[in-house]
Amino acid sequence: MKKYFGVDIGGTTVKMGIFDEDGRLLDKWEIPTVKDNGGEKILPDVVKAIEKKLTEEGLAKGYLAGVGIGVPGPIFADGTVNRCVNLGWGVFNVADKVRELLDMPELTVKVGNDANVAALGEMFKGSGEGYKNLVMVTLGTGVGGGIILDGKILTGTTGGAGEIGHMPVGLNETECCGCGNKGCLEQYASATGIVKVAKKILAECDTETPLRNMEGFSAKDVMDLAKGGDQVAIDVIEQLGDYLGKALAHIACVVNPSAFVIGGGVSKAGQFLLDVIEKHFKKNAFVPCSDVKFVIASLGNDAGIYGAVAQVL
């Protein structure tokens, strides 16, 4: 009868789920992320939503057995957030704050970085199920990553483990990444990066392609055209595959995972994308570390709440 909550705090909404002891999702909902005044209302709002849900279920507070949280910023192992620009947060212990607001000083509360938590979610109930060593790669507006070793999130010394979007893969890059460096994986393998690479290739060749006549095309447009056989679009996706395949080959030498779980908007391209990435990975990977499964993430936006709650189950 004990209940657990998974909370995925994003810049716009907080996704919440109530789970039973077996990790079954009983209900999920969203509340807005109120970022005013350094995001001071976010955790009180989360706690109110937890208390409200317990009341609705006719459950006393004593039935609450754990709260797991995902946060879009670096988190130390003890639950301390080390600044979170998206939420306006500085440095404080999120787990302690939640316990204080709930007035339950002994409650199990675990906090993780959202990308890491999503990776844990995919291992817990998604397409990474059964893989204890996996790396999740999120290809969205940026490129995120989460690393699970022996079933547990790898945090790293300063909460930066799995920040694979900033692996320095590009040589002679002239444009800056958002982080200030040049040549980060994110500059080529994110949705934004795909469009930029496409524009660059278009400018450098005369090959006919529907892309030339599309105003403001998207990564999805490029992907769809590549699937349809358009050579320029194929060249763009091959370049993405080259950078990403190499980066994953680096990662395989370092942590030797059993699976790569590819998620984020770009991953909607499915098997077509997996095949391109895997081809380039195999070409570059050290053979003893190359037997890695490639799968598309299956939980979508729910990966966060599943992974958040998996931290406390």
Next chain:
Amino acid sequence: MKKYFGVDIGGTTVKMGIFDEDGRLLDKWEIPTVKDNGGEKILPDVVKAIEKKLTEEGLAKGYLAGVGIGVPGPIFADGTVNRCVNLGWGVFNVADKVRELLDMPELTVKVGNDANVAALGEMFKGSGEGYKNLVMVTLGTGVGGGIILDGKILTGTTGGAGEIGHMPVGLNETECCGCGNKGCLEQYASATGIVKVAKKILAECDTETPLRNMEGFSAKDVMDLAKGGDQVAIDVIEQLGDYLGKALAHIACVVNPSAFVIGGGVSKAGQFLLDVIEKHFKKNAFVPCSDVKFVIASLGNDAGIYGAVAQVL
């Protein structure tokens, strides 16, 4: 009064050490590695040496509390070696075999890959002391690596974690690495690699340098000339720094360590080498993961026995 043994099995000799409960080295010695018949005598020889040492110390077998072993091949977490070409070994459980030979079925025996074990040794009693997340980089004939996370060796799914010598850093490389791929870090940052890079640079330029008049120069010669200000030698070491700095920047994004411990023969160049590597690392590293200490390994050939025993202490 309990005693522990650290055993570092190499292709030529087995290094052995007897330690007290506090990890103090009481005595160390070597025995030859007899590789005949698939290396079947290696473990019996090790066990005989342990028993002999206990007898010499006037200790009954009951005082033996643990044996830690390092092996030059991939090792699964349960102590199974997954083929070890250097010793002629196939696939079997090394820990079980040692317990059987000692006739001590309950004895604590732990086995690790030698590069990983050396990393653990440097954390235990070497220059990595105090760092719970460290990556050891061994620049010798090849390039090896060992990764320690939260004080424990990272093994990976197939025992391949930390195989950083085979990270694909080189583009357009025409020569093959020993592993069959092209452009592995080992091809540039090992002692062998340094000499090859130097020869290539010599062939491509006319700049005057003592290297031109040296027959069969070594990595140490190049390093010494670079320290003395020779421009061609400096170019070679800068190229090593570029490849290695980038590889370490990749690693920092993946596992976010607090220290890099640089060991192996090439590391005898000391602070001069560290400065070059760190300069290139800082240029490429993702800032939130870039606060990493660079230190030279301090245990030399004893890292293996210290790390081996640290597995069981």
